Amino acid sequence: MKFKKVLLGLAVVACTASAQAATTLETIKEKGYLQCGVSQGLPGFSNPDDKGNWTGLDVDYCRALAAAIFGDAEKVRFTPLSAKERFTALSSGEIDVLSRNTTWSMTRDTQLGLNFVGVTYYDGQGMMVPKSLGATSAKELDGAKICVNTGTTTELNITDYFKTHNMGFELVAFEKSDEVIAAYGAGRCDVYTTDRSGVAAERLKLANPDDHMVLPEIISKEPLGPVVRQGDDQWFNIGRWVYYALLNAEEFGITSANVDEMANSENPEIKRFLGKDDSKFGEGIGLGNDWAYNIVKLVGNYGEIYDRNVGPDTPLKLERGVNALWTEGGIQYAPPVR
Amino acid sequence: MQEDTVRQQSIINKLLYNSTWRGWLFQALVLLGLLGFFSWIIYNTVSNLQRLDKKSGFDFLSQRAGFEILDSPGVRLMDYAPGVSTYLDVFWVGAINTITVAILGIIAATLLGFLIGVMRLSRNRIFSAVATVYVEIFRNIPLLLQLFFWYFFALRAVPELRERWSLFGGLGGINKSGLYLPAPVFEQGFGYVALAFVLGVAGCWLYARFATARQFATGRRPPTLPVYLLLLIGIPLVVFLVQGSPLSWELPVFKEDGPILRRGYQADAGMVLKPEFIGLWLALSLYTASFIAEIVRAGILAVPHGQTEASQALGLSGGMAQRLIIIPQALRVIVPPLTSQFLNLTKNSSLAVAIAYPDIVSVFAGTALNQIGQEIEMIFMMMMLYLILSLLTSLFMNWFNARIRLVER
Numbered sequence: 056m057k058f059k060k061v062l063l064g065l066a067v068v069a070c071t072a073s074a075q076a077a078t079t080l081e082t083i084k085e086k087g088y089l090q091c092g093v094s095q096g097l098p099g100f101s102n103p104d105d106k107g108n109w110t111g112l113d114v115d116y117c118r119a120l121a122a123a124i125f126g127d128a129e130k131v132r133f134t135p136l137s138a139k140e141r142f143t144a145l146s147s148g149e150i151d152v153l154s155r156n157t158t159w160s161m162t163r164d165t166q167l168g169l170n171f172v173g174v175t176y177y178d179g180q181g182m183m184v185p186k187s188l189g190a191t192s193a194k195e196l197d198g199a200k201i202c203v204n205t206g207t208t209t210e211l212n213i214t215d216y217f218k219t220h221n222m223g224f225e226l227v228a229f230e231k232s233d234e235v236i237a238a239y240g241a242g243r244c245d246v247y248t249t250d251r252s253g254v255a256a257e258r259l260k261l262a263n264p265d266d267h268m269v270l271p272e273i274i275s276k277e278p279l280g281p282v283v284r285q286g287d288d289q290w291f292n293i294g295r296w297v298y299y300a301l302l303n304a305e306e307f308g309i310t311s312a313n314v315d316e317m318a319n320s321e322n323p324e325i326k327r328f329l330g331k332d333d334s335k336f337g338e339g340i341g342l343g344n345d346w347a348y349n350i351v352k353l354v355g356n357y358g359e360i361y362d363r364n365v366g367p368d369t370p371l372k373l374e375r376g377v378n379a380l381w382t383e384g385g386i387q388y389a390p391p392v393r
Numbered sequence: 394m395q396e397d398t399v400r401q402q403s404i405i406n407k408l409l410y411n412s413t414w415r416g417w418l419f420q421a422l423v424l425l426g427l428l429g430f431f432s433w434i435i436y437n438t439v440s441n442l443q444r445l446d447k448k449s450g451f452d453f454l455s456q457r458a459g460f461e462i463l464d465s466p467g468v469r470l471m472d473y474a475p476g477v478s479t480y481l482d483v484f485w486v487g488a489i490n491t492i493t494v495a496i497l498g499i500i501a502a503t504l505l506g507f508l509i510g511v512m513r514l515s516r517n518r519i520f521s522a523v524a525t526v527y528v529e530i531f532r533n534i535p536l537l538l539q540l541f542f543w544y545f546f547a548l549r550a551v552p553e554l555r556e557r558w559s560l561f562g563g564l565g566g567i568n569k570s571g572l573y574l575p576a577p578v579f580e581q582g583f584g585y586v587a588l589a590f591v592l593g594v595a596g597c598w599l600y601a602r603f604a605t606a607r608q609f610a611t612g613r614r615p616p617t618l619p620v621y622l623l624l625l626i627g628i629p630l631v632v633f634l635v636q637g638s639p640l641s642w643e644l645p646v647f648k649e650d651g652p653i654l655r656r657g658y659q660a661d662a663g664m665v666l667k668p669e670f671i672g673l674w675l676a677l678s679l680y681t682a683s684f685i686a687e688i689v690r691a692g693i694l695a696v697p698h699g700q701t702e703a704s705q706a707l708g709l710s711g712g713m714a715q716r717l718i719i720i721p722q723a724l725r726v727i728v729p730p731l732t733s734q735f736l737n738l739t740k741n742s743s744l745a746v747a748i749a750y751p752d753i754v755s756v757f758a759g760t761a762l763n764q765i766g767q768e769i770e771m772i773f774m775m776m777m778l779y780l781i782l783s784l785l786t787s788l789f790m791n792w793f794n795a796r797i798r799l800v801e802r
Contacts, residue, residue, distance in 0.1 A: 138763070139758075139759050139762070139763060142763070142766060143768050146447070146768075162764065162766070163766070166447070166448055166765070166766055167447065167766040168442070168447035168766075188653060188654070189653060190653075190654070195652075195654070196654060197652070197654060197655065198652070198654040198655040199654050200554065200570060202749075205746070205749075205755060205759040205760050205763075206759045206760060206762070206763035207763070210460040210461070210760055211459050211460050211764070213461075214459060214460050214461045214475045214476075215459065217461075218475070218476065223660065224461070225461075225463065225464065225570075225660065226460075226461040226462070226463060227463055227669065227749045228462075228463065228749055228751070228755065228759070228760065229746075229747070229748070229749045230746040230747055230755070230759060231747070234541075234747060234748065234749070237545065238545075238548065238749070241545055241548040241549055241569075242548065242553055242554065242569050243548055243569055243570075243668065245554065245654060286444050
């Protein structure tokens with residue numbers, strides 16, 4: 056009797072093993088929400104507000120993704136991840152998409168079994184020093200003690216930069232970004248370094264933000280963007296076109312406020328984009344034909360997201376700069392929907 | 394024909410009702426099931442990795458690592474330099490740092506733990522109260538919080554990077570970049586001094602055996618202390634002087650002028666204990682010492698009071714009674730749980746990553762893993778390291794335990 060049970064158990068196990076794995080989109084639709092990996096708290100990008108709601112540019116990308124899939128921007132759950140944990144969480148399937156100020160680099164794109172869907176924020180590594188140090192340029196930092204976050208591209212960049220300029224330095228690498236800024240605040244280091252947007256955000260956590268300044272040098276290219284697992288092209292396409300939809304909406308001048316008006320527009324490009332003619336672009340990627348309409352209606356276009364999270368009117372005060380649309384002198388450019 | 398089937402059936406029945414045979418059968422089935430389960434997991438992992446197009450294997454170990462690591466024993470011993478050293482070197486840097494903090498932590502925790510444990514049993518109310526408060530505070534607060542407390546407390550308490558508190562009349566000093574001490578420089582000929590000392594230790598051991606044999610034969614123990622002193626200090630000192638004092642001290646250098654970032658203690662002079670190391674070492678030692686103190690207390694209390702009275706009746710002095718009667722018996726109770734505490738301390742040292750001490754978890758599972766991305770191989774290497782360290786600790790402690798065990802006749 057017992058033996059039969061064991062055999063039965065083995066057979067069940069063997070059957071599950073041979074069953075075909077479902078696609079990422081099917082899995083998400085089945086569980087009813089999107090699982091999105093974000094940071095452990097980076098103001099402007101992914102940060103819980105005082106009511107516990109996640110806000111930020113990276114968070115809004117995930118909301119746009121949820122809006123496109125479910126027509127509901129709230130059907131998304133967030134997993135805070137340290138820099139060290141993030142790729143493992145994605146490749147193990149714990150999260151569906153990683154939207155956590157992650158730099159696109161060749162190693163990560165080709166060796167980790169992951170794919171970057173695009174660049175939601177063009178950044179570069181910057182440095183912050185106490186004003187009392189009297190330094191005005193990164194080239195004067197010979198002998199500096201530098202606090203960084205471990206498991207990021209910043210460790211490599213800073214080593215390269217100081218070696219190139221033949222300067223000595225000491226690197227103190229912490230696991231969590233909160234401890235990095237705390238140690239800098241306690242005076243352990245002369246320099247705090249991470250992506251420039253991150254420097255602007257973390258500066259606000261210091262006791263006296265005005266005693267510290269961001270140096271003008273940008274010592275690296277840090278294209279930040281969402282990441283998905285390799286091997287599911289449909290999911291990769293969805294991730295990429297949700298990002299393009301945000302850009303295209305801004306280019307068309309469609310905002311969350313005027314999207315219903317624009318839906319009645321006679322412009323064929325806009326009609327096609329919002330799914331108001333009989334072209335079926337949404338179905339082509341496994342979504343509803345009103346996918347872009349839902350994104351703009353529920354989350355907004357790229358410009359809106361930028362302005363409310365990191366723009367000049369927020370505490371971060373980051374100018375659009377290279378992140379402006381290509382029509383306005385920036386390099387944010389999306390292929391057309393047609 | 395019919396008889397044959399009946400006979401066959403009866404053989405099967407006999408086998409089924411034979412408990413030895415049945416036992417073997419079920420054990421074999423369970424083994425097969427387990428093997429099947431694990432090969433299924435491994436097959437799944439391998440095929441998932443292939444589907445993700447992820448690299449596997451240990452080739453990455455010979456790649457060059459391009460990042461800087463904080464000055465630490467591992468960096469010094471491995472001569473680590475970014476862009477020159479490989480990822481295998483990174484592994485060893487982390488491993489050496491983990492081993493260093495584990496050994497120093499075990500030493501400090503044991504000394505402090507024994508002291509507190511004995512203090513708790515003291516008849517002096519103040520001593521025992523202090524010990525009780527110590528134990529209750531340190532073992533009841535999570536280690537990670539203690540780690541942050543010591544690290545940030547130490548950072549806030551000491552002078553800024555370009556200032557200092559002088560220690561030992563300017564020979565050393567402390568500020569936010571670390572505790573600076575003179576570093577010993579061993580010159581030509583110091584090897585003879587070390588050799589003389591090692592020979593002295595061996596001589597002491599031989600002399601102790603001789604003295605005990607003599608005591609058994611004549612009832613009188615020949616004088617030991619002067620001989621020990623001569624062997625351990627006298628002869629090495631003579632060798633030291635004959636060799637022309639082959640030891641000098643390199644003092645830390647503190648600059649008060651020049652470019653502001655180059656002021657303060659210089660990186661390449663003297664010996665330095667970084668705040669990250671001090672914080673981790675303090676937290677690990679203080680935390681584990683509170684557990685060891687309780688183990689020591691339990692061990693001493695486990696020796697019946699009658700033993701003390703009996704030794705008094707035999708005319709042994711208080712110290713001798715402790716040394717010859719109480720402690721040897723207490724150790725038998727203390728050593729096995731002490732081993733677990735040593736293992737805990739070693740494994741807890743992996744919290745180092747929280748305060749930037751470059752241990753194996755921080756440099757290998759943190760920085761290197763993010764560059765390479767081969768979780769399975771790298772975590773496996775790390776698990777093996779911890780396993781080997783723990784097994785070596787157990788092996789040593791078991792050997793020690795066997796030596797002091799009650800010999801039954």
